[in-house]
Amino acid sequence: MFDFTKVDALIDEYMPRMERDLKTLIDIPSVEGESAGEGAPFGLEVQRSLKEALAICEELGLSTCDMEGYCGYADLKGETEEQVGVLGHLDVVPADPADWSHPPYNCEIVDDKIYGRGTMDDKGPMLAALYGAKALAEAGVPLRKTVRFIFGCNEETGMACMKYYMEKMTPPSCGFTPDAEWPLIVGEKGIMHHEFSAKWAAAESGARLVHLTAGAAANVVPAKAEAVLLDFDAELPIADGITVKHEGNETHIFAAGVAAHASTPEDGENALAKLFHYLAKLNFAPAGAKAAIEKLSALTQDDSFGADFGVAAQDELSRTTHTPTVCSFTEEGFTLTCDMRFCLTHRSDRYLAILKDTAEKNGFDFAPGMYQEPLYLGADHPLAGKLMESYREVSGMDCEPLIIGGGTYAKVMPNFLAFGPEPYGEPARAHQADEYITRTELRDAARIYARAIARMAE
Numbered sequence: 001m002f003d004f005t006k007v008d009a010l011i012d013e014y015m016p017r018m019e020r021d022l023k024t025l026i027d028i029p030s031v032e033g034e035s036a037g038e039g040a041p042f043g044l045e046v047q048r049s050l051k052e053a054l055a056i057c058e059e060l061g062l063s064t065c066d067m068e069g070y071c072g073y074a075d076l077k078g079e080t081e082e083q084v085g086v087l088g089h090l091d092v093v094p095a096d097p098a099d100w101s102h103p104p105y106n107c108e109i110v111d112d113k114i115y116g117r118g119t120m121d122d123k124g125p126m127l128a129a130l131y132g133a134k135a136l137a138e139a140g141v142p143l144r145k146t147v148r149f150i151f152g153c154n155e156e157t158g159m160a161c162m163k164y165y166m167e168k169m170t171p172p173s174c175g176f177t178p179d180a181e182w183p184l185i186v187g188e189k190g191i192m193h194h195e196f197s198a199k200w201a202a203a204e205s206g207a208r209l210v211h212l213t214a215g216a217a218a219n220v221v222p223a224k225a226e227a228v229l230l231d232f233d234a235e236l237p238i239a240d241g242i243t244v245k246h247e248g249n250e251t252h253i254f255a256a257g258v259a260a261h262a263s264t265p266e267d268g269e270n271a272l273a274k275l276f277h278y279l280a281k282l283n284f285a286p287a288g289a290k291a292a293i294e295k296l297s298a299l300t301q302d303d304s305f306g307a308d309f310g311v312a313a314q315d316e317l318s319r320t321t322h323t324p325t326v327c328s329f330t331e332e333g334f335t336l337t338c339d340m341r342f343c344l345t346h347r348s349d350r351y352l353a354i355l356k357d358t359a360e361k362n363g364f365d366f367a368p369g370m371y372q373e374p375l376y377l378g379a380d381h382p383l384a385g386k387l388m389e390s391y392r393e394v395s396g397m398d399c400e401p402l403i404i405g406g407g408t409y410a411k412v413m414p415n416f417l418a419f420g421p422e423p424y425g426e427p428a429r430a431h432q433a434d435e436y437i438t439r440t441e442l443r444d445a446a447r448i449y450a451r452a453i454a455r456m457a458e
């Protein structure tokens with residue numbers, strides 16, 4: 001097999017350059033903005049980050065192409081045209097400097113930590129892979145296949161970038177996405193978002209529910225929920241996590257829970273379900289709202305696995321979750337969005353049928369929303385073997401690949417797996433305040449990606 005001693009030494013040598021390039025990219029706030037015409041469908045900052053990334057690739061000796069600002073690619077030529085790929089993205093999620101102790105868009109290095117939006121997700125790891133490949137070329141490691149680095153520009157807000165790429169190009173035969181966590185993700189559950197709703201006639205007088213709101217995003221377990229009743233005079237029971245405030249003829253009822261990503265709802269505490277259960281014990285008008293609350297309370301006794309919706313299921317490797325996440329009641333109706341992550345071996349249609357049926361039985365309307373079928377290559381897939389070997393060699397860790405409920409960029413292309421670089425078992429840094437990657441993590445990522453690329457391109 002290959003001797004990577006020289007490759008690792010070259011990566012050490014490249015570190016100052018890699019840090020310089022990372023700063024260049026981090027200092028561009030490449031959050032999706034308004035389309036700025038041709039070549040900038042996601043705004044000028046995203047366009048600038050793509051141009052800079054491709055300039056860095058050119059400097060490393062790769063040939064590049066800007067695909068009208070939707071995405072771009074850079075090729076490290078191998079002996080043949082057959083491609084293996086590294087798929088990452090240059091767009092970032094917004095950062096509020098008030099929440100950060102370092103500027104999100106002015107990369108700072110403190111001790112071993114490199115701070116800034118995109119250091120971990122996903123500019124840092126893309127540079128690590130690029131410099132890893134550069135070290136392979138420089139060290140004379142033979143690459144039979146061409147290595148294509150693909151830079152998406154709209155991963156965080158819709159993936160229009162990869163739709164564009166897939167329409168115009170044939171994807172590489174296999175590859176990895178450095179946009180998740182170590183060691184390797186071999187299974188990603190299916191995802192469905194869907195909505196239940198109903199309408200009714202408003203009540204003119206008496207104790208009545210006029211408003212309910214919960215949920216910040218369809219993929220987050222709500223930590224807060226609030227309902228407003230008018231002219232409610234009856235006594236209110238005391239309940240855990242529920243607080244009440246009176247304002248004139250308004251009674252505000254607040255439920256408090258614990259937020260969690262909807263791919264792991266059991267880690268959170270669903271404030272919305274708590275509010276449904278509380279309200280179900282009260283009497284109020286209109287009849288439609290009261291009936292809806294009772295049904296929703298019954299449907300969310302199990303607020304993590306969907307038993308009451310009829311979708312609870314398990315296969316050998318995974319378990320389906322089902323979480324009510326966003327809800328709104330007006331005087332005349334409600335909508336409820338749920339997030340579902342379903343078993344690796346299942347397909348979405350099986351669940352659609354059950355959910356439609358549940359809606360019908362309860363007199364609700366049902367509207368399917370976004371969905372992604374599961375991805376499962378399995379730990380014995382040859383690609384998984386090559387990637388795990390590369391990870392184990394550098395980290396010295398003897399661990400098993402993961403199955404997750406979240407969807408990664410790897411779902412975009414067949415035979416792609418999400419591979420690093422967040423440390424396994426630690427709180428996520430992507431999308432958080434004070435996002436960082438350490439110099440050691442960056443260097444190790446480059447070493448691991450170099451090995452993985454060499455093995456894929458062999």
Ligand SMILES: [Zn+2]
Pocket residue numbers: 089121122155179430
């Ligand atoms: Zn990402």
